[in-house]
Amino acid sequence: MSKPLYLENNATFGSNTLHYIHRAAEVGLYDIRGLGAKRRVPNFDDLTFLTASVSRYPLEGYREKCETRTVLGTRYAKKPLVLDIPITIAGMSFGALSANVKEALGRAATQLGTTTTTGDGGMTPEERQSSKTLVYQCLPSRYGFNPDDVRKADAIEVVVGQGAKPGGGGMLLGQKINARVAHMRCLPQGIDQRSASRHPDWTGPDDLAIKIAELREITDWEKPIYVKIGATRVKNDVKLAVAAGADVVVVDGMQGGTAATQQVFIEHAGIPTLAALRQAVEALEEIDMLGTVQLIISGGIRSGADVAKALAMGADAVAIGQGVMMALGCNRPDYFQNGAHHSALADYEKLGTAVGHCHHCHTGRCPVGVTTQDPVLEQRLEPAEGARRVKNYLQTLKMELTTLARACGKSDVHHLEREDLVALTIEAAAMAKVPLAGTDWIPGLQRY
């Protein structure tokens, strides 16, 4: 009687839509959740490499060197960042993540010669000490932001927007606001901490230019200044970020993650990372800044293949958030503590969810200790073990990246180019502006 059979197999009102409507009707408010977009959009899986055969000459995978060194911030900064790999760890806040996790990320990044990034909660001492090279975010909320940490940072990222919620602010629910998080954020313990959608001290690109100049002045023009945007009007935003003085532009596509925001935002705002990347590169080309201003792309980067494709399309580096969280143990059935594996299944069940279905980042009840401030749960992610996992994950990505690059005949991963790619779908061909596989057709472009 309770099962509305007449709606089954209905393309417009499928089971998810039915659930959404029933829930909205019951409670009168939208869903808030963590993670990123779940809907399928054109992505890097829709591209494939044209590796070398006769017309191009491959490099030997196990013997010939393939360079991965990456330099960011060469435009104005006296001290650009020199990374061993073009894979960085995206900004994720202390508060959303535990201090142990932040330390683990720092350790992993240091071991691999890359950067990790602070987040909305400010810089923790553990994170600074464990990170050889740390990017410090200047976010609209300015939680925990202070000039001492600016001076301790190796680069500064002015966050304008985020791929999961471009144009939106955020909310860290009170469940995750323990005494330490609250102290760092200058707010009482246990209340929801809203993050503004816009910066408190500037409103447009002309103001942003002066803001960037302020940060440069404070750091004596030594440190690279990144500007991070959520992918929407990418061409205009990238050009304006460059005009404002960015050394590095970070573009976060709609598959990017978040600690918590409205589901409607996650699924229905912004453009796919694939499309955003092509537009960002075009913007830099049009203002003759490609190579002068570096481009980092983020939002749903998962594998070495994704990294290779992003670089081939014109990115200088990628930033990874959700993939790193999963490497830490997100949605795993167990956790590793005190030298042994322990099942987390009962805790998933208590939350009313299951392995592979959990998106309780916002509630602070993470069964594997990644997105929590609970004193018991956070111990389930030990920094050494977390660092080991993340290092292994990023190391794997590096190996996959160089494997593909060598197969394309490249001795440097930054030599990958758009000509090395074709698309498997018309949508991806149009967005990435590469030919549909087996043709020379790029939808939307006139070919002669």
Added chain:
Amino acid sequence: MDTLSATAQRQASAVRFDLAETSVRELNHFLHRELPGSGIETIEIVHPAGQHNIAVGVDAPVKIDIYGHVGYFVGGMNKQADITVHGNVGWSVAENLMSGSVRVKGFASECAGASGHGGLLVIEGDASSRCGISMKGIDIVVGGSVGHMSAFMAQAGHLVVCGDADHGLGDSLYEAVIYVRGQIHGLGADARVEPMQESDYAKVAQLLAKAGFDHDPREFKRVASARTLYHWNADANQEY
């Protein structure tokens, strides 16, 4: 007051920078790299000509006087220093102030004291919109009036307005408290006028004295958060 060469300046206890002849970059480099431990106690800056980012990121117990009008972010992220602007200021004066003080003898444009963590900002004239936006512990005293959306999302600290406040005052306030002597043209979401307690009168008196104003604290009204936006129930009966 010395107005001699750079070498001579560094040996004096008081130095002067003429921004018609010296760049803001050179000034800030001096303030960051050469001032700490130098024994210099007083710095005068003349001919600022509306330039931006003057004396940002200072971290030393020094008295800085700027003669003339300045642009954006003057005194931004200041620690320890006492900075006085003998003129008007552009946007975001004393942005993210940590400690020490910034005093504006004239008027201030938008976002004065934005996201300030501590210390004291005094504006003797009016401040434009969004004064004290996102403040995190700073105390701000405005001799005149403030524009709309002042103290938006202010978390901690105090904003004392001796004149009027435009609409949207204290929208989405957290624990910061606003005191207004004149007319309030409209409160923002979740802000409300509350009865003044003895502790409020004492706080207003203390801040007025620090700022050098002699108004009667009993003329002020208190605006604080109604705290209806503090808890979102994401699990069951989702409601504020």
